[in-house]
Amino acid sequence: MQHVKIMKGIRIFFLSFFIVLVSISSIKAEVHPPKPERAVAAGGLDDDGDPIPVxxxxxxxxxxxxxxxxxxxxxxxxxxxxxxxxxxxxx
Structure with missing residues:
Protein backbone atom coordinates (compact mmCIF):
# COMPACT_ATOMS: atom_id res chain seq x y z
CA MET A 1 0.00 0.00 0.00
CA GLN A 2 2.92 2.30 0.72
CA HIS A 3 4.13 1.75 -2.86
CA VAL A 4 0.87 3.11 -4.28
CA LYS A 5 1.14 6.29 -2.19
CA ILE A 6 4.71 6.84 -3.35
CA MET A 7 3.76 6.36 -7.02
CA LYS A 8 0.82 8.73 -6.62
CA GLY A 9 3.13 11.34 -5.10
CA ILE A 10 5.62 10.94 -7.96
CA ARG A 11 2.84 11.34 -10.53
CA ILE A 12 1.58 14.50 -8.83
CA PHE A 13 5.13 15.88 -8.64
CA PHE A 14 5.84 15.28 -12.34
CA LEU A 15 2.45 16.65 -13.39
CA SER A 16 2.93 19.85 -11.40
CA PHE A 17 6.53 20.15 -12.66
CA PHE A 18 5.49 19.97 -16.30
CA ILE A 19 2.56 22.34 -15.79
CA VAL A 20 4.89 24.90 -14.20
CA LEU A 21 7.49 24.33 -16.93
CA VAL A 22 4.98 24.87 -19.72
CA SER A 23 3.52 27.92 -17.97
CA ILE A 24 6.91 29.56 -17.50
CA SER A 25 8.01 28.84 -21.06
CA SER A 26 4.79 30.25 -22.51
CA ILE A 27 5.07 33.38 -20.36
CA LYS A 28 8.71 33.93 -21.30
CA ALA A 29 8.11 33.39 -25.02
CA GLU A 30 8.10 36.77 -26.71
CA VAL A 31 6.57 36.57 -30.14
CA HIS A 32 6.35 39.89 -31.91
CA PRO A 33 4.73 40.51 -35.28
CA PRO A 34 7.14 41.45 -38.06
CA LYS A 35 7.91 45.11 -38.53
CA PRO A 36 6.31 46.76 -41.57
CA GLU A 37 9.64 47.13 -43.41
CA ARG A 38 10.33 43.42 -43.05
CA ALA A 39 6.87 42.61 -44.40
CA VAL A 40 7.45 44.85 -47.42
CA ALA A 41 10.87 43.32 -47.97
CA ALA A 42 9.28 39.87 -47.96
CA GLY A 43 6.93 40.97 -50.76
CA GLY A 44 9.68 42.66 -52.75
CA LEU A 45 9.33 45.53 -55.19
CA ASP A 46 7.42 45.68 -58.44
CA ASP A 47 8.74 47.16 -61.72
CA ASP A 48 7.97 50.74 -60.64
CA GLY A 49 9.82 50.36 -57.33
CA ASP A 50 6.67 50.25 -55.26
CA PRO A 51 6.45 47.62 -52.51
CA ILE A 52 4.37 44.54 -53.31
CA PRO A 53 1.86 44.06 -50.49
CA VAL A 54 2.14 40.83 -48.56
Whole structure:
Protein backbone atom coordinates (compact mmCIF):
# COMPACT_ATOMS: atom_id res chain seq x y z
CA MET A 1 0.00 0.00 0.00
CA GLN A 2 2.92 2.30 0.72
CA HIS A 3 4.13 1.75 -2.86
CA VAL A 4 0.87 3.11 -4.28
CA LYS A 5 1.14 6.29 -2.19
CA ILE A 6 4.71 6.84 -3.35
CA MET A 7 3.76 6.36 -7.02
CA LYS A 8 0.82 8.73 -6.62
CA GLY A 9 3.13 11.34 -5.10
CA ILE A 10 5.62 10.94 -7.96
CA ARG A 11 2.84 11.34 -10.53
CA ILE A 12 1.58 14.50 -8.83
CA PHE A 13 5.13 15.88 -8.64
CA PHE A 14 5.84 15.28 -12.34
CA LEU A 15 2.45 16.65 -13.39
CA SER A 16 2.93 19.85 -11.40
CA PHE A 17 6.53 20.15 -12.66
CA PHE A 18 5.49 19.97 -16.30
CA ILE A 19 2.56 22.34 -15.79
CA VAL A 20 4.89 24.90 -14.20
CA LEU A 21 7.49 24.33 -16.93
CA VAL A 22 4.98 24.87 -19.72
CA SER A 23 3.52 27.92 -17.97
CA ILE A 24 6.91 29.56 -17.50
CA SER A 25 8.01 28.84 -21.06
CA SER A 26 4.79 30.25 -22.51
CA ILE A 27 5.07 33.38 -20.36
CA LYS A 28 8.71 33.93 -21.30
CA ALA A 29 8.11 33.39 -25.02
CA GLU A 30 8.10 36.77 -26.71
CA VAL A 31 6.57 36.57 -30.14
CA HIS A 32 6.35 39.89 -31.91
CA PRO A 33 4.73 40.51 -35.28
CA PRO A 34 7.14 41.45 -38.06
CA LYS A 35 7.91 45.11 -38.53
CA PRO A 36 6.31 46.76 -41.57
CA GLU A 37 9.64 47.13 -43.41
CA ARG A 38 10.33 43.42 -43.05
CA ALA A 39 6.87 42.61 -44.40
CA VAL A 40 7.45 44.85 -47.42
CA ALA A 41 10.87 43.32 -47.97
CA ALA A 42 9.28 39.87 -47.96
CA GLY A 43 6.93 40.97 -50.76
CA GLY A 44 9.68 42.66 -52.75
CA LEU A 45 9.33 45.53 -55.19
CA ASP A 46 7.42 45.68 -58.44
CA ASP A 47 8.74 47.16 -61.72
CA ASP A 48 7.97 50.74 -60.64
CA GLY A 49 9.82 50.36 -57.33
CA ASP A 50 6.67 50.25 -55.26
CA PRO A 51 6.45 47.62 -52.51
CA ILE A 52 4.37 44.54 -53.31
CA PRO A 53 1.86 44.06 -50.49
CA VAL A 54 2.14 40.83 -48.56
CA UNK A 55 -1.21 39.02 -48.38
CA UNK A 56 -2.52 38.83 -44.85
CA UNK A 57 -5.19 36.73 -43.23
CA UNK A 58 -8.59 36.77 -44.87
CA UNK A 59 -11.10 38.71 -42.76
CA UNK A 60 -13.99 36.48 -41.73
CA UNK A 61 -17.26 37.69 -40.30
CA UNK A 62 -17.97 35.95 -37.01
CA UNK A 63 -21.72 36.43 -37.24
CA UNK A 64 -22.13 35.06 -40.76
CA UNK A 65 -23.45 31.64 -39.76
CA UNK A 66 -24.29 32.35 -36.14
CA UNK A 67 -27.80 30.88 -36.42
CA UNK A 68 -26.39 27.51 -37.51
CA UNK A 69 -24.01 27.60 -34.56
CA UNK A 70 -26.78 28.48 -32.12
CA UNK A 71 -29.05 25.77 -33.57
CA UNK A 72 -26.32 23.14 -33.31
CA UNK A 73 -25.63 24.16 -29.70
CA UNK A 74 -29.32 23.98 -28.87
CA UNK A 75 -29.66 20.51 -30.41
CA UNK A 76 -26.53 19.28 -28.62
CA UNK A 77 -27.72 20.69 -25.29
CA UNK A 78 -31.20 19.22 -25.63
CA UNK A 79 -29.74 15.85 -26.57
CA UNK A 80 -27.49 15.86 -23.50
CA UNK A 81 -30.36 16.83 -21.20
CA UNK A 82 -32.67 14.20 -22.72
CA UNK A 83 -30.08 11.42 -22.39
CA UNK A 84 -29.35 12.43 -18.81
CA UNK A 85 -33.07 12.44 -17.95
CA UNK A 86 -33.56 9.00 -19.57
CA UNK A 87 -30.56 7.64 -17.66
CA UNK A 88 -31.93 8.90 -14.32
CA UNK A 89 -35.42 7.58 -15.07
CA UNK A 90 -34.10 4.09 -15.74
CA UNK A 91 -32.40 3.85 -12.32
Missing amino acids: PGPVPVSIDRDIFFLLGAGLVLGLTAVYKNKIKKASM
